[in-house]
Amino acid sequence: MKKEISISELAKLMRVSVHQIRYFEEKGVLFPAYIDENQYRMYGIDEIYRLSHILLLRKAGLSVQAIRHWYDEGTPDDMQQLLLESVYQIEAELDRLRDLSGLIHKVLNDYERFGDRAPSFQVIQREPLVLSSWFETDFNTELDARMLAQQGDTQPGLFETDIHYVYEEECLRRVRLCTKAIDMDGDVVLPAGEYLSCRFSIHDEEELKQHFDQFQAFGDQSPFVLTGPRILVEKSYLSLFTRESLHYELLARVDRSVGNAAEREEKR
DNA sequence: CTTCTCACA
DNA sequence: TGTGAGCA
Structure with a gap:
């Protein structure tokens, strides 16, 4: 039994699509440990870690581009900076959503108070x-x-x-x-x-x-x-x-x- | 089962 | 940034 796993096994393990794993490869952020004789991609433990990191960073809002760039030439400080920028954006988004929620509440309140009534x-x-x-x-x-x-x-x-x-x-x-x-x-x-x-x-x-x-x-x-x-x-x-x-x-x-x-x- | 490519949102 | 279909 090989130590490495196939792309579908990795996909199932990480709860992502096979497609997405191949997409990450195309974008240059995740490569198989090696290619089997049958041309199948095979992944080891290192790739599992790498994929975990990528998924975490994606969830944090970093673009695949940015992740690629960091793997190529990023320092720990760069990563800190990237995550900081990301959190600022998320907070801006929270503000936007709060505003939106407020607007909807305003409409709802106004309707309840002044909906359809006699003068x-x-x-x-x-x-x-x-x-x-x-x-x-x-x-x-x-x-x-x-x-x-x-x-x-x-x-x-x-x-x-x-x-x-x-x-x-x-x-x-x-x-x-x-x-x-x-x-x-x-x-x-x-x-x-x-x-x-x-x-x-x-x-x-x-x-x-x-x-x-x-x-x-x-x-x-x-x-x-x-x-x-x-x-x-x-x-x-x-x-x-x-x-x-x-x-x-x-x-x-x-x-x-x-x-x-x-x-x-x-x-x- | 995997690969690749192409079109599509 | 992915997805889905079709093919080999």
Whole structure:
């Protein structure tokens, strides 16, 4: 009985494919101890160790190229360096995955809180919001693909972040499309404070106008005044859950320093 | 059972 | 960076 083993025995022992062992040979990192008369590759104990190392390094994220290079002319310090670089990459990947997980949780949470519901009004306290303005358009013109494309390189991940439509005060003719500023160079700033918020979902753009009116009506019969721009936030990713509805939040800053509409009426 | 080669993801 | 098929 020979001391060496065939490629399939080695493959079974190391739980890899025969193919992969031959691939490592082609790439110059693992060679048989010798070739048998029948042209079969034969492997000894040294090759078993060598293969273990290769597999470990592959698992650690080193390329076969890099392994080859190290076997050719690598020092122990080089190996330490290679593994360090590898661990940095893995940690970067962990960060990426954490971000991704966070994004999905955010979507899930948002859906649970504001999924499909009748319009709900509430006054909420908001942190200052910095938006980076994107472009301006008319109230009536619908957003189309070309308008998006013409804006050139905007933020990546367009629809992961909510699109904010900021309507100019008083007349709602002009709309400013914004996204949340990632860095601090936003150009539209909404101050912290109390905001009236209404969340709703619609099936047709037509319904938007009604909600604006309802929103205004709600403001008029409340003990405060709505001030500043109306902000329509399109929760674009909530549309993931339903095939045919769009989700929005309508916001306006609350001003309690002025009397409400009814009181103003009295004073006249 | 092994080898090699080629195409493919 | 491997895999799968086909052939000898």
